[in-house]
Amino acid sequence: MSHDHDHEHHHGDHDHHHHAPAGVAGTWADPQAADPLSVSRRAFLATAAVVAGAAAGVAGAAGGLGQGVAAAHGGGGGRTANPWRGRSSFLAGDHHIHTQFSPDAQYEVATQAAKAREFGLDWIVITDHGGVAHQKLSIDKITPEIEAAREQQRDLLIYQGLEWNIPGAEHATVMLPPGRSTVDILKAFEAGYDGSVLAANGVTGDVEPYAVQALEYLDSQVRNRRTEIALMFANHPSRQGIDSPHELRNWRDAAPSVAVGMEGAPGHQAAGIPLAQGGPGKGRGYYDRVPGAASFPGYPPESYRTWGGFDWMTATVGGMWDSLLAEGKPWWVTSTSDSHQVYRDTRIQGPLDYDTEGTHGAPVDTGKPITEYGDFWPGQYGSTLVASRSRRYVDVMRGLQSGQVVAVHGRLIDGLDLRVRGSRKGDGRGATLGGRTWVRRGGDVEVTITVHLAAGPNAGGAVPRLAKVDLISGPVTGDVADRDVSTAPATTIVETFEVSSRDRRTATFQHTFTNVDRSFYVRLRGSDGKQLDAAGNPLIDVVGDANPWEDLWFYANPVFVDAI
Amino acid sequence: MTASPMTACWWGSAPRADLVPDAHLLAAVDEALAGSGAEAELVCTHVDRSAPEPRVGVSLRLTGEPADPAATRSALARALAGPVVAEGADGAEVAGPARTALAEAGAGAAGRAVRFPGSAQVTGRLTVADLIGSTAIEQVAGIGVQPLGADVVDTGPNGFLRPALSGGRLTLLVERTAGGLLQPFEIESPHECCGGAGH
Numbered sequence: 001m002s003h004d005h006d007h008e009h010h011h012g013d014h015d016h017h018h019h020a021p022a023g024v025a026g027t028w029a030d031p032q033a034a035d036p037l038s039v040s041r042r043a044f045l046a047t048a049a050v051v052a053g054a055a056a057g058v059a060g061a062a063g064g065l066g067q068g069v070a071a072a073h074g075g076g077g078g079r080t081a082n083p084w085r086g087r088s089s090f091l092a093g094d095h096h097i098h099t100q101f102s103p104d105a106q107y108e109v110a111t112q113a114a115k116a117r118e119f120g121l122d123w124i125v126i127t128d129h130g131g132v133a134h135q136k137l138s139i140d141k142i143t144p145e146i147e148a149a150r151e152q153q154r155d156l157l158i159y160q161g162l163e164w165n166i167p168g169a170e171h172a173t174v175m176l177p178p179g180r181s182t183v184d185i186l187k188a189f190e191a192g193y194d195g196s197v198l199a200a201n202g203v204t205g206d207v208e209p210y211a212v213q214a215l216e217y218l219d220s221q222v223r224n225r226r227t228e229i230a231l232m233f234a235n236h237p238s239r240q241g242i243d244s245p246h247e248l249r250n251w252r253d254a255a256p257s258v259a260v261g262m263e264g265a266p267g268h269q270a271a272g273i274p275l276a277q278g279g280p281g282k283g284r285g286y287y288d289r290v291p292g293a294a295s296f297p298g299y300p301p302e303s304y305r306t307w308g309g310f311d312w313m314t315a316t317v318g319g320m321w322d323s324l325l326a327e328g329k330p331w332w333v334t335s336t337s338d339s340h341q342v343y344r345d346t347r348i349q350g351p352l353d354y355d356t357e358g359t360h361g362a363p364v365d366t367g368k369p370i371t372e373y374g375d376f377w378p379g380q381y382g383s384t385l386v387a388s389r390s391r392r393y394v395d396v397m398r399g400l401q402s403g404q405v406v407a408v409h410g411r412l413i414d415g416l417d418l419r420v421r422g423s424r425k426g427d428g429r430g431a432t433l434g435g436r437t438w439v440r441r442g443g444d445v446e447v448t449i450t451v452h453l454a455a456g457p458n459a460g461g462a463v464p465r466l467a468k469v470d471l472i473s474g475p476v477t478g479d480v481a482d483r484d485v486s487t488a489p490a491t492t493i494v495e496t497f498e499v500s501s502r503d504r505r506t507a508t509f510q511h512t513f514t515n516v517d518r519s520f521y522v523r524l525r526g527s528d529g530k531q532l533d534a535a536g537n538p539l540i541d542v543v544g545d546a547n548p549w550e551d552l553w554f555y556a557n558p559v560f561v562d563a564i
Numbered sequence: 565m566t567a568s569p570m571t572a573c574w575w576g577s578a579p580r581a582d583l584v585p586d587a588h589l590l591a592a593v594d595e596a597l598a599g600s601g602a603e604a605e606l607v608c609t610h611v612d613r614s615a616p617e618p619r620v621g622v623s624l625r626l627t628g629e630p631a632d633p634a635a636t637r638s639a640l641a642r643a644l645a646g647p648v649v650a651e652g653a654d655g656a657e658v659a660g661p662a663r664t665a666l667a668e669a670g671a672g673a674a675g676r677a678v679r680f681p682g683s684a685q686v687t688g689r690l691t692v693a694d695l696i697g698s699t700a701i702e703q704v705a706g707i708g709v710q711p712l713g714a715d716v717v718d719t720g721p722n723g724f725l726r727p728a729l730s731g732g733r734l735t736l737l738v739e740r741t742a743g744g745l746l747q748p749f750e751i752e753s754p755h756e757c758c759g760g761a762g763h
Contacts, residue, residue, distance in 0.1 A: 104757070171757075206616040239757075271755070274742045281742060286755035290726075293611045293618045301707050301737060301749060374755075540708035543751075545742035 077427060078438025078562045082402055084419045084430045087450075088387035090406070091396055093123035094378040095173045095233055096163070096267055096336035099145075101138040102128040105340035106349040106363040109145040112339065112378055113153045119379030119459060123157035123386075123396050125175045130165050130194035137358025139187055150178075157393055162186055163235065165195035166251075167207035167214070168294075170243045173233040173336075174218070177393040181226040189217060208247060215255035222257065229397045233334055234262035238303045238312045238320075239287055241295030245320065246483040252324070252331055257401060261331055264314035264321075264407040264555045266306065267338020269381050271374025272546030280343070280374045284309060284546040298486055308531060308538025308553045309409055309546075315538050315553075317472055322488035325521050325558050328476040332400070332434060332557045335382035335407035342377050344369040380459045381548060383408050385415065387433065403434020403557040411458035412466055412528060412552040417450040420522060420559040423512065431559050438562040445513040445561050447471065447522055449497070450506050460549035467529025469497045470536060471511050476519040476560060494522075496536055516563050523558040573602075573651060575624045575637070576666030580645035584609070584620045586678045589644075593624060596643035600630035606700070608675030608729065610668050612661035621661030623669035672732035676750075677725075680734060686723035689716050689745070695736065701727050703735040707749055711738055717746045724752035 097112050098105030109126060116124045126146060128134055146160050160182055161175035174189065176182045190197060193214030198207060218230040234251070237243040243262075251259040266285035273279020282288060285306045291299070307315035314321045314333050324331040346368055350361030376382070387404035388396045399405065406416050421430025425443030439445050449471070454464045474491025497509040513520070531539045531551040538553060583592050593604050606625035611618050622644070630636035633650070641648045649662045651670065668674040677683075682699030692704045693713035704711045711717075717738055719725055725748055727736040737749035 268755075276742060282755055286757065288751060288754045290750040290754075293620050297611075297613070305707070305739070540739075542708075542740045542742070543747065545740070 077422075077440065078564045080427050080429070080431055080435065080437050082404060082431050082433065082435025082559075084421065084432045084435075087417050088404065088415065088432060090385035090415050091122035091388050091391065091399075092379060092383040092385050093121050093125075093157075093396070094336050094339075094382070094384060095125040095159075095161070095175060095334060095400075096127050096235055096263065096338045097124055097378050098128055098163070098338070098340045099126060099142065100350055100360045100363065101134065101142045101358060102163075102340065103131070103133075103354045104129070106347060106360055107339075108362060109142065109149045109158075110152060113149040113156055113158055115377035116379050117153055117156050119377055121156065121379040121383065122391065123159065124378050125159040125161040125173060127161045127163040127173050127175075129163050129171075129196075130190045131196040132200050133355050133358045135187060135190040135194065135197055139183060139190070141358055143183055157391065157396060159393065160186065162190060162194075164190070164193070164214070164232070165197075166234070166243075166247075167193065167195040167198055167210035168242075169195075169208075169211060169234075169247050170237055170239065171235045173231075173235055175231050175397070176227050177229060177397055179227050181221070185218075185221050185227060185230070189214065193217065208250070211247065212250055212254040215251055215259050218258045219255040228394050229401065230258050231397055231400055232259045234259075235336070235338070236266040236285065236287070236311065237262045238299070239266065239285070240289050241291050241299040241304060244296035244484060245298070245323070245486045248320075248324065248331075249480075249483050252329060256330070260401050260403070261333055261405075262313065263311060263336055264333025265310040265335040265382055265409060265553075267336045267376070267382065268374045269309055269337075269409070269548040270343035270376050272541055272544070272548060273343065274545045274547065277547060278371050279547070280372050281544040282374055283543040284541040284548065285311075286374060287311075287541070288543050296484070298484060302540060305543070306541045306546075308527065308551050309541065309548055310407075310538065310553060310555065314407075314555055317493060317537065318474070318488050318491040320486045322472075322474055322491040323480070323485055325523070326474050326477050326488040326491065327479055328519065328521070328560055330403055330434065332403040332405050333407050333555055334384040334400075334405060335409060336384065337376050337378045337380065337382055339375045339378055341370070341373040342375050342380075343373045344371060345373060346370065376459075381410055383411075404432065405434060406554055406556045408554040410460060410464055410549055410552040411454045411456075412464045412526065412554050413451050413453060414455055415452035416524070416554075416556055417448075417452075418524065418556060418559065419446075419448045420561060421446055421448075422561075433559065434557045436560040436562065438564055439516050441517050441563050442515055445516050447511045447513070449509045449524060451499070451508075451526065452506055453499075453503060455505065458549075462549070464528055464552050466499045466507065466526050468499060468536070469507075469509060469524055469526040471495045471497070471509075471522060471524060473513075473520055473522045476521055476562075493536065513561075516561070519561060519563045521558045521560045524556040526554045528552040573626050573629050574666060574670060575626065575640070575648055575650050576662040576664075576669070577622050577624070577640065577644050577648045578612075578619065578646040578661035578665075579622055581620075583644055583646075589622060590679060592643040593622075593640065596640040597626075597630070597636065600632070600636040600639075602626040602628050602630040602636070604679065605681050606669075606677060607679040608665070608669055608677045610661070610665040610675050612664035614660040614664065619661045621663075621665030623665040623675055625669070669729065672729045675729040677727050677729070677734060680727065683723070683725055686719055686725060687721065688723070689718050691716055692746070699725075700734050701725070701736045702733040705735050705737055706746070707737060707739045709738070709740045709746065711746060715746050717748070719748065720752055722752060724748065724750075726750045
């Protein structure tokens with residue numbers, strides 16, 4: 001989707017370095033980073049930020065480079081992360097995209113990149129499935145294609161990544177910024193820790209420890225300065241019930257600056273378009289499974305379906321996501337396309353044998369729209385908005401790492417300014433998305449929300465209309481005794497704001513928590529109001545009858561408030 | 565669940581992993597029981613979590629005692645490439661999944677029914693009331709919907725049904741689907757991610 005206002009506001013700090021061939025051909029996008037001293041200094045600052053974050057009881061992820069340094073102090077009180085700086089500029093992106101270098105996908109990198117631009121994205125991550133053929137063949141073959149696509153799409157950041165088969169669990173995006181060691185790290189990571197590769201090597205039994213070691217490996221690559229940053233997002237976490245609560249917690253805690261979140265909404269959103277409307281008539285997100293032997297027995301049947309297009313973990317107030325946030329630790333949600341084969345596209349897989357070639361080759365055009373396909377192009381429906389300091393590769397990743405992220409479907413909104421501040425006896429400046437602020441006990445916390453309404457039509461041809469915004473909040477209760485807990489019963493909808501039909505470009509809301517006596521967090525979600533239950537929650541998506549354009553939501557990441 | 569005939573006997577087993585998929589399981593069971601004088605009228609899979617890695621067990625309710633129980637048990641053990649334990653048998657040497665399967669099935673506590681009385685006759689669409697009337701399914705429960713007797717369940721061309729034992733009753737879980745119909749929560753062909761290679 002296009003985000004006109006973003007571009008309008010981005011010219012001021014637009015980073016032109018990535019237009020310079022020198023910054024791209026060497027696959028190190030930031031020319032400054034070619035200076036070893038610069039790299040070294042950045043790494044030092046990043047490490048310092050992590051230490052500062054840990055000391056404050058904030059997991060390292062909350063204190064990325066910029067945030068950590070800026071978080072140094074909050075005026076003699078508590079600590080602040082992601083301090084509010086006025087209006088944020090968002091870059092729209094997608095961290096989950098497949099190509100012909102996946103066994104079950106088909107497009108050329110150049111096609112996905114061109115479509116991403118057509119639908120207004122600023123950054124994408126190419127995440128083909130890990131596996132023996134991918135590790136041996138595909139990585140080397142896709143690398144020059146990604147480099148060529150960067151040359152073709154100068155306004156698009158194209159990250160090389162991987163869809164990692166997490167040992168013992170679901171899939172995950174692994175993404176790195178372009179750098180000298182990027183390909184080497186990806187290859188070594190996949191060889192050593194991809195679940196499919198491990199299985200092919202005869203590694204069976206309880207493989208969960210490999211997942212933790214994998215994340216520690218990525219973390220060590222950052223600490224050893226082979227890469228400036230590395231991130232992991234758990235993909236389609238509830239699809240098969242095999243990402244158990246303790247695994248999510250183990251990943252997060254093993255490498256809090258790497259394992260930073262999950263898909264709040266899975267891709268494959270076109271799969272639910274009914275047969276009667278010319279669609280695939282499948283489960284939205286291809287969430288059509290049931291518990292299996294490997295599933296976590298504590299997840300209820302309804303967790304295997306999407307709710308308003310979002311994963312049950314994210315869509316349930318007081319559910320799995322909230323139980324993670326109630327620990328006071330970062331865990332962010334996103335929205336992606338998982339684009340393999342696009343609804344009504346006319347192409348089929350190329351003729352090459354994937355297992356021996358590591359690619360299908362270029363797809364073949366049949367000339368006829370294929371309605372069985374259940375995916376959208378990158379940015380066509382879902383997008384992950386990231387507040388980034390610049391259009392540089394590392395800065396966008398810092399934005400993701402620090403949770404300055406909103407997950408949006410169908411261009412329901414174009415942006416969101418969230419300010420949470422200790423308006424009485426606290427951090428008067430406050431923090432924004434993904435951040436942390438503080439208030440003295442007995443003080444007040446003010447939440448100010450400005451939503452930038454869709455300024456134009458989405459890719460479905462309609463101008464979406466936001467109907468309501470929910471302010472959701474729950475107490476921060478610290479580490480859990482039972483790491484398989486999946487609920488946070490004290491988290492509730494605090495207030496629902498209705499968007500007036502008079503609101504044109506923006507809608508602004510405010511809420512004040514008075515006499516605050518305990519630490520808590522707030523988060524936001526919004527809906528077009530078309531499919532709600534009596535309590536204002538999303539409905540379970542009906543398998544075979546869930547047109548995604550008729551049910552739009554956004555979810556924003558939280559701000560933590562420390563009561564001191 | 566429905567009181568089984570007094571002559572019914574229950575067996576539990578721990579099939580080898582490649583024999584766990586429904587079709588393989590039923591083929592192996594039927595092959596082993598052929599000519600024994602008994603048939604498996606209820607076949608359920610169970611998940612045993614007594615080891616770090618979950619394993620699948622199977623329970624069988626036979627239509628009666630086979631003519632030569634020991635020989636039939638041996639045949640079944642060979643066919644499933646795993647131990648078989650009979651209800652009431654001591655069987656301390658028998659692996660966890662077989663025990664778990666037998667215990668859960670006997671108590672009606674858990675177990676996913678791959679075959680059950682009446683299952684072979686069901687195809688296409690029928691009402692909830694007819695489903696309960698014509699099969700061993702005792703209850704139809706909904707996810708996100710409250711099923712009524714007159715509601716129509718689309719079981720697909722092959723009559724795919726996998727009800728589960730729960731609270732002593734064989735219960736079919738259903739959900740809404742297009743056209744105002746219900747469909748079983750477990751469907752025959754869910755979307756295969758990564759061409760089925762991923763997981």
